[in-house]
Amino acid sequence: MTKYFLLLLVPFLGLAQKQTFDQRLFDSYENFRETSIDKRRFKHRDIQPLIDSLKSEKGFEINLLGKSIQGRTISMISAGEGETQILLWSQMHGDEPTATAAMFDIINYFKTDKTLLKNVKVHFIPMLNPDGAEIFNRRNAIGIDINRDAQRLQSPESKLLKNARDSLDADFGFNLHDQSKYYNTKQTLKPATISFLAPAFNAEKDINQTRGNAMRVIAKMNSVLQRYARGQIGRYSDEFEPRAFGDNMQKWGTSTILIESGGYYEDPEKQFIRKLNYVSILSAIESISSDSYQSMTLDQYLSIPKNDRKLFDLKIENLAFSYLGMDFKIDIGVNRYEIENKDHSEFYYVGKISDIGDLSSNFGYETVDAEGFTFKVGETYPKILNDFDDFMALDFSTLLSQGYTSVSINNLPEEIKFTSMPMNIIDIKKIKIPKNNSIPSPHLKLGKEATFLLSKNEKVVYAIINGFVYYVSEGKNTVKNGVVK
Missing domain, CATH: 2.30.40.10 (Urease, subunit C, domain 1)
Known part of the structure; x- marks a missing residue:
């Protein structure tokens, strides 16, 4: 009886040992973490050497998009061979840097494994608001919230982002932010460590193919993150904001995924949350590259609990x-x-x-x-x-x-x-x-x-x-x- 049980058990042990893509990412993260960034209050001068070092790295392109109001350079890093264009931008609010650090982790991953990049081309804008980052401030040098300037495009930073989207005709966009640590997932004591949103493109909050694709990608990311922060993934309010970039990107035809990095127990510098960004974004890119996100449903997106602010x-x-x-x-x-x-x-x-x-x-x-x-x-x-x-x-x-x-x-x-x-x-x-x-x-x-x-x-x-x-x-x-x- 014991021998028979062991024979039955062997195949299941083999299955248990086979890791999923996201589990491999999670377990090997320290091999790719950019160690020069380990706190939230880093500045343009801290990341510029990382960008410059990629100029000699095979498979990467560096494009100078322009300069901020105070003259700091704003660059875009591109990698990949595919036709599907994915644009990621971070730190349009200067005091929201968690995903910026995660971008350099992802870039380090792509230095050694470009398998995902055969069907897609990925473009990173790590620090859209370097003047705000210099003083760890939300707004740019003249006090404009860049994320409320998608229509007037008065700030040079806003124009650069719009031009990048238009020149790429980006299929997918990742709008990367930080939110207050005092958000929780609704009716629970758990912090909303990561919150997602497929922004609305009109006041009626209609769902077309563009927005629906963003919802499916988010559903995939949520399914991944539940392994590592169960019950701590929220859904940001989809109230339509006609001035915001996420809402307008959706309207312009780019399937846009908003990621808000919130709070996590004993993680004041958001280094574990940074890791969750790394795992979930790479998993999203994989799902776009393989087209597997299409298997996710809108109901899976809508089942993500909404944010609350009760912490x-x-x-x-x-x-x-x-x-x-x-x-x-x-x-x-x-x-x-x-x-x-x-x-x-x-x-x-x-x-x-x-x-x-x-x-x-x-x-x-x-x-x-x-x-x-x-x-x-x-x-x-x-x-x-x-x-x-x-x-x-x-x-x-x-x-x-x-x-x-x-x-x-x-x-x-x-x-x-x-x-x-x-x-x-x-x-x-x-x-x-x-x-x-x-x-x-x-x-x-x-x-x-x-x-x-x-x-x-x-x-x-x-x-x-x-x-x-x-x-x-x-x-x-x-x-x-x-x-x-």
């Missing part, structure tokens, strides 16, 4: 809160906002209270059930420290258990804006403090600093420092940064 970075539930002698039970939603340094290359977080009340229909990347806990305002440690070294020598767990959430420092270097320790810093050169150094953290208030304590039976259990959680009773630190005030 917080931190959600605190069921918290007892007293005010003017009255007792309340509330939920608190906290979001962490990125504050950039002067050259827009790095950032730190400032956590703020984004909502208060009944948040039972909302979710958090992290959730604390505060049932049985009470809200407590943090205090400032009474001793003024001399320098940052004194600060780093503190016993933070002890200070937090005593109710302190901030420390004053006398000689704090100007360049220090945050700390990875679970304590905020007050720079007394900037803030006038009373003689007893008694500066309480702000009370619970919408839009204000998210620093407070959660106590039970008069004992501090959780410290919320700048929107991050410190588990005082366990000595567990999930604080990414305390902030300097």
Whole structure:
């Protein structure tokens, strides 16, 4: 009986070991990842050497499309032998770079395997808005949103994209963006890590062959990504926007696929999301090259859940809160906002209270059930420290258990804006403090600093420092940064 079972099992083991195309892409990704880009805030000068290096690479063409308002070059990289023309453009919003990095990963893949390129020709515009990328800003140098300039074509960047589409008469277009990490897939606590859309070409949201083909390609991409981010793929709103490039590309006859890169747990630089872009876009190109996308149905596209916006970075539930002698039970939603340094290359977080009340229909990347806990305002440690070294020598767990959430420092270097320790810093050169150094953290208030304590039976259990959680009773630190005030 055992021998018979093993004989039956062998063919199934062989099937299990045979990987699909997307699984091979996923597993071999590190062989093709462009290692010179590992953070989101890269600039035109960071990618230009990558583009220049392709001039001597067999099978690639580099075309200078033109220049941005401030004179930065905008290039298109092309590869392939087929008649079907595929145009991909990224970073038309300068602060949406995830797919730009993925493009160079895809280009690295094509350096070693051009099998997909026999039936298609692929054209990459990696950074349409280099001036915006320079300062990590959505809009171009004169403040125009390029994605709302498809009709007037007032920006040089807009004209370049339109001319590229027209000169290629592109069959397919990939409109690559980033969306807020606070989107979730509707009625779930899962972030919308990738959201797709086949944009409408008219207000009636009609579906013709051009739009239908885009829907089928998206259905294929969704089926792939469900392997790696199950339940975290959403569908972006298809409200018709007559000024937008995606909507107009569809109208001009290019089957257009919008990809929005959202949020993923513990992925602040969106490097895993970048990998998902790589896998899904290459899978889409394969399906176009082989014409296999035609087997997908419109219903498969329409079954992708819509985006919702119900996520917080931190959600605190069921918290007892007293005010003017009255007792309340509330939920608190906290979001962490990125504050950039002067050259827009790095950032730190400032956590703020984004909502208060009944948040039972909302979710958090992290959730604390505060049932049985009470809200407590943090205090400032009474001793003024001399320098940052004194600060780093503190016993933070002890200070937090005593109710302190901030420390004053006398000689704090100007360049220090945050700390990875679970304590905020007050720079007394900037803030006038009373003689007893008694500066309480702000009370619970919408839009204000998210620093407070959660106590039970008069004992501090959780410290919320700048929107991050410190588990005082366990000595567990999930604080990414305390902030300097």
